[in-house]
Amino acid sequence: MISASLVKELREKTGAGMLDCKKALEANNGDINASIDWLREKGISKAAKKADRIAAEGISSILIDGNNAAIVEVNSETDFVAKNEEFISLVNEILKAIINSDAKTVEELENVETSNGTVGELIVSKTATIGEKISLRRFTKIEKEDNQSFGDYIHMGGKIAVLTLVNNASSEVAKEVAMHAAAMRPKYVKSEDVPVDVLEKEKAIMKEQLLNEGKPEDRIEGILVGKVKKYYEEVCLENQIFIKAENKETVAKYVENNGGSIATMIRYEVGEGMEKKEENFAEEVKKQING
Numbered sequence: 001m002i003s004a005s006l007v008k009e010l011r012e013k014t015g016a017g018m019l020d021c022k023k024a025l026e027a028n029n030g031d032i033n034a035s036i037d038w039l040r041e042k043g044i045s046k047a048a049k050k051a052d053r054i055a056a057e058g059i060s061s062i063l064i065d066g067n068n069a070a071i072v073e074v075n076s077e078t079d080f081v082a083k084n085e086e087f088i089s090l091v092n093e094i095l096k097a098i099i100n101s102d103a104k105t106v107e108e109l110e111n112v113e114t115s116n117g118t119v120g121e122l123i124v125s126k127t128a129t130i131g132e133k134i135s136l137r138r139f140t141k142i143e144k145e146d147n148q149s150f151g152d153y154i155h156m157g158g159k160i161a162v163l164t165l166v167n168n169a170s171s172e173v174a175k176e177v178a179m180h181a182a183a184m185r186p187k188y189v190k191s192e193d194v195p196v197d198v199l200e201k202e203k204a205i206m207k208e209q210l211l212n213e214g215k216p217e218d219r220i221e222g223i224l225v226g227k228v229k230k231y232y233e234e235v236c237l238e239n240q241i242f243i244k245a246e247n248k249e250t251v252a253k254y255v256e257n258n259g260g261s262i263a264t265m266i267r268y269e270v271g272e273g274m275e276k277k278e279e280n281f282a283e284e285v286k287k288q289i290n291g
Contacts (some may be wrong), residue, residue: 001027014039016129037223040117042127058082058137059158060268063095063178069097071163072139077132082270083157088133090126094119098141106136125284140266148263153178162267169260176244177237180251181267186237187267190252194235237265 002025010021010032016039028034058075059082074091076082094109097119103109110120117125119136127134144150146166151164151174162178190193206227210220232239240250245254255262 002030006032010039014129016033017147027207033165039128040042040121042221056271056274058134058270059088059091060154060270061091061158061273062152062154063092063099063161063162064150064152065099067101067144067146067224068141069144069152069163070095070139070141071152071161071266071268072098073137073161073270074139075135075271075274076130081130081132083132084124084130086130090122093122094136094139098139100287103141104136106257109139110136138268142264142266145222147273149174151175151178152257153182155182158270160267160269161267164262164266166255166260167263169255170260173255173258173260175261176254177251177265179189180240180243181265182236183239183243186265186267189236189262190238191232199228201226201284238262 002022006025007018007021010016010025011018012023013032014036014084015023020039021035024035026036034157055176056075057077057079058073060071061168062069062071071282072095074087074090074196076087081087089188093114097103097112097114098109100110101112103112110118110123112119114122116122123134123136129236139165142165147168149169149171149245151162151166151171153162153175154160155162161180161182164174164178164181166174166177203224206224207220207276211217215223233241236278238250241248241252242254249257
């Protein structure tokens with residue numbers, strides 16, 4: 001006879017439903033550890049069925065711990081699940097694993113051990129418990145020197161997260177830069193960071209536009225100089241006009257006026273660049289009714 005307290009204990013350890021916990025215990029003669037493995041195996045099969053779904057919602061989040069900081073994006077299928085406490089606790093667990101490991105890739109991170117199994121096993125378990133595909137999309141870990149400061153900003157409950165690192169300036173300055181980046185969507189920190197092929201493609205487009213406008217060919221190179229400068233002002237953090245500036249100073253100038261310079265900026269916007277699955281709502285309801 002499986003006791004209610006044993007079922008409760010297994011449920012607390014795994015987050016699985018009461019009936020599943022009871023079945024697991026019955027199948028494993030009341031052995032908790034064997035039952036956890038049994039549920040995990042069932043979770044893997046459930047998770048596998050969800051592998052082809054598109055997970056383009058979710059949250060991006062940040063953890064700062066001393067001289068280390070981590071930023072991560074974890075995706076779910078719906079915004080509703082992204083607000084679920086279990087999903088948020090999973091993201092926090094993943095952030096701790098990033099801070100406490102030397103993982104450089106998603107694959108390496110998924111193999112990092114936590115107190116509740118590997119990161120990959122945690123994701124599979126939550127996928128089974130929550131009932132939606134959950135995927136670890138990307139992360140970055142950075143370490144600072146004592147003369148550097150982190151800044152972090154989370155917008156719209158994790159739809160956008162920005163982590164910044166500044167040299168010789170305060171965390172308040174770093175946070176202001178992070179808030180600016182959240183609003184103004186820079187792709188790069190400085191103009192030198194723009195890949196050569198990206199810049200050449202932009203210049204080719206600009207040149208074609210100028211020719212179509214009837215500009216003389218011998219003047220185009222000169223005009224391009226100004227257009228490239230304008231492009232940098234749009235996509236490079238340092239070159240953008242600081243959002244709080246009253247005198248049109250750039251972000252780089254704002255930080256410089258506060259004694260420092262920008263070292264790093266990582267900006268994650270949930271689902272950017274990902275295909276989002278759109279279904280007719282009536283069709284979705286019909287699918288649910290028909291099983």
